[in-house]
Amino acid sequence: MIRDNSTLQGIERELTAYLMAQVEASKAKYLFPTFTSAVHFPTGTWEDLRQGEDNQIGDFISVGSAAVVKKTPEGEALMGKIPMFGNERLMNAEELKRLSNLSSTGANKDAYAYQYAYRQQLNIDGFYKLMEYHTFQMLANGYITLGGKNLAEADLRYKIPTENETGVAVIDELTYNDVITFTRGKGITKAFASQNEIDLLGKDEQMQKQYAMIVGGLPSGAILGLDEINRVFEREGFTITLVPDFIKDGSNKVALWKKGVITFVGSDRVAVIGHSETPEAIDNPQNGGVRRMLGDYSLMSVIEYQTNPYSVSNRLETFAVPILADAENTYIMDSKVANV
Numbered sequence: 127m128i129r130d131n132s133t134l135q136g137i138e139r140e141l142t143a144y145l146m147a148q149v150e151a152s153k154a155k156y157l158f159p160t161f162t163s164a165v166h167f168p169t170g171t172w173e174d175l176r177q178g179e180d181n182q183i184g185d186f187i188s189v190g191s192a193a194v195v196k197k198t199p200e201g202e203a204l205m206g207k208i209p210m211f212g213n214e215r216l217m218n219a220e221e222l223k224r225l226s227n228l229s230s231t232g233a234n235k236d237a238y239a240y241q242y243a244y245r246q247q248l249n250i251d252g253f254y255k256l257m258e259y260h261t262f263q264m265l266a267n268g269y270i271t272l273g274g275k276n277l278a279e280a281d282l283r284y285k286i287p288t289e290n291e292t293g294v295a296v297i298d299e300l301t302y303n304d305v306i307t308f309t310r311g312k313g314i315t316k317a318f319a320s321q322n323e324i325d326l327l328g329k330d331e332q333m334q335k336q337y338a339m340i341v342g343g344l345p346s347g348a349i350l351g352l353d354e355i356n357r358v359f360e361r362e363g364f365t366i367t368l369v370p371d372f373i374k375d376g377s378n379k380v381a382l383w384k385k386g387v388i389t390f391v392g393s394d395r396v397a398v399i400g401h402s403e404t405p406e407a408i409d410n411p412q413n414g415g416v417r418r419m420l421g422d423y424s425l426m427s428v429i430e431y432q433t434n435p436y437s438v439s440n441r442l443e444t445f446a447v448p449i450l451a452d453a454e455n456t457y458i459m460d461s462k463v464a465n466v
Contacts, residue, residue, distance in 0.1 A: 134429055138416045140239035148247045149421040152254040158261040164422040165398040170208050170445050172400040206282060208400050208445040209272050213252050215245035217438040246427055249442035255373060261397055261448040262369055265318050266384035284450035293463030300326035300461045302333040308459055313392040317366040320383040324352050326461060333358060386462040395451035399423055402445040
């Protein structure tokens with residue numbers, strides 16, 4: 127029977143290769159990596175400096191005179207501690223006993239590595255799900271609610287300006303005119319919405335007329351889909367990314383998007399994932415097992431034997447949180463709210 131960390135170290139290369147492959151597989155499954163970047167904050171505190179507005183007119187001066195000194199408006203510093211992520215899955219003594227049967231079948235290192243790394247695979251996927259969930263909660267609401275084991279629930283707000291939020295002309299309707307009136311002149315580059323908002327736009331007569339002008343006609347009663355709607359909005363410089371309605375959490379489904387909302391971004395950067403190493407990753411203790419940094423988000427993977435009770439720990443930890451990259455150029459339209 128396999129009994130200690132030396133066995134894990136003997137298949138370290140195979141374990142690491144499997145886990146790195148799983149990181150890439152998880153990255154490909156979710157949307158947030160396609161429009162976010164990873165930003166490292168060594169201190170574990172994220173910071174964002176927003177410049178103040180300056181409406182001063184410049185000055186003429188006479189030749190030979192000193193330039194007029196103008197006061198630079200003070201900016202606003204936003205900051206916060208990056209919360210810690212941590213999940214662990216154990217292989218108990220009974221599971222390890224069954225694993226020892228592999229030796230009788232002549233299993234190679236890859237077979238052992240798969241069995242040991244499988245639980246870490248679940249941890250990796252759980253991390254990506256968490257970032258996916260909070261990234262879209264942030265984009266739909268302008269804030270995220272943090273909470274967890276020994277972590278008091280609190281909102282992390284990104285201070286989207288009040289004037290960047292709007293409703294619609296008629297509640298529970300969403301029209302081409304609503305969108306264009308709100309977004310034109312703002313340099314919108316991206317938008318996010320769920321199927322509910324796409325369906326509302328797809329049956330809007332104004333939207334249908336705009337699409338008909340592009341393609342030269344439209345059958346009576348036709349309802350537009352995402353591709354057709356995006357052909358219309360491409361003329362305005364942006365397209366809509368479809369956000370899934372739900373994300374799975376075990377046997378449950380958790381809402382991923384706020385129904386009725388379309389979020390528009392007038393910036394090249396939508397969001398970042400701020401991250402920082404755990405103390406264990408920094409200290410890099412050499413006490414057995416297999417420890418590896420994985421991927422772009424300071425993920426620290428630890429697979430090691432434990433005693434009392436006898437088990438193998440598969441642990442994944444980091445500090446990470448989504449951060450809105452440009453709140454001043456993020457705009458939220460809610461079809462559940464009527465414009466005054």
